[in-house]
Amino acid sequence: xxxxxxxxxxxxxxxxxxxxxxxxxxxxxxxxxxxxxxxxxxxxxxxxxxxxxxxxxxxxxxxxxxxxxxxxxxxxxxxxxxxxxxxxxxxxxxxxxxxxxxxxxxxxxxxxxxxxxxxxxxxxxxxxxxxxxxxxxxxxxxxxxxx
Ligand SMILES: CC(C)(COP(=O)(O)OP(=O)(O)OC[C@H]1O[C@@H](n2cnc3c(N)ncnc32)[C@H](O)[C@@H]1OP(=O)(O)O)[C@@H](O)C(=O)NCCC(=O)NCCS
Numbered sequence: 487x488x489x490x491x492x493x494x495x496x497x498x499x500x501x502x503x504x505x506x507x508x509x510x511x512x513x514x515x516x517x518x519x520x521x522x523x524x525x526x527x528x529x530x531x532x533x534x535x536x537x538x539x540x541x542x543x544x545x546x547x548x549x550x551x552x553x554x555x556x557x558x559x560x561x562x563x564x565x566x567x568x569x570x571x572x573x574x575x576x577x578x579x580x581x582x583x584x585x586x587x588x589x590x591x592x593x594x595x596x597x598x599x600x601x602x603x604x605x606x607x608x609x610x611x612x613x614x615x616x617x618x619x620x621x622x623x624x625x626x627x628x629x630x631x632x633x
Contacts, residue, residue, distance in 0.1 A: 490544070490572055492537045492579040497530045505536050505546040512562040517619055532559075535583060537576055539567070545576045549584060549592075555627075556584050558594040577607050585630050593627040601626070 495501040506521065514520055529548065533556075537545035544564040550557040558580050563573045584592050596604045598615065601624050609626035616623055 488539050490537045490539050490575060492535060492545075492576065494583065495534045495536050497532070497534060501536060501543060502534055504543040505534055508543060508546050508564060509560050509562050512565060513560065514619075517621065519619060533583065535576070535580055537563075537572060537579075545572050547576055547580050549580055551587075551589075554589065555591045555593055556587075556589045558592050561594070561600075573603060574607065577604075581628070581630060589630060591627050591629045593625065595623040596626045598622040598624065 495505065506526065510521060531550075533549040533551065535547050535549065536543050544567045545562065547561040548559050550559060558577070561573065561576065563576065581592060592609075593612070594604065594609065595618055596609070598621065601611075604626050607628065609628045612625045612627055614624075616625075
């Protein structure tokens, strides 16, 4: 596998548009859904973190700043690149960013089939499964350590 590098990108740039395209392909199209303009407008206030390989954007996630925590959402790795440790490194990058900014925990709504992935990354379920975008999700959280 070629080396991957991660960075924070700016809302509205061509990198951001590429991240939306990747999320549409990996997260929405399989469910028969599309992003609405209203949904994407809200993302102006989110932090967008992405991974590149060979100058191609192949992984993406967003963080929604809250008070002492932030919410991680829209975690996606290009379908040809899944299962190679990239999602794990992307989550590590999100966590490092959140620690640097002083957040004490990260939480997410994990799709049922991705729950084992988040469990391996140290995320713990909170509550019961619920429906979102027509599929079961579990609220999961990881307390961040600065040690
Ligand atoms: C879920 C996703 C982000 C994981 O990224 P990835 O690059 O494929 O995962 P990694 O290769 O980094 O896997 C890290 C570990 O989690 C495990 N894992 C990853 N996805 C898993 C799954 N769906 N079920 C069980 N285990 C999984 C891997 O086997 C690996 O285990 P190991 O450390 O023991 O080898 C990616 O597969 C993806 O984009 N899936 C489609 C979109 C999606 O479901 N996003 C999450 C929405 S909540």
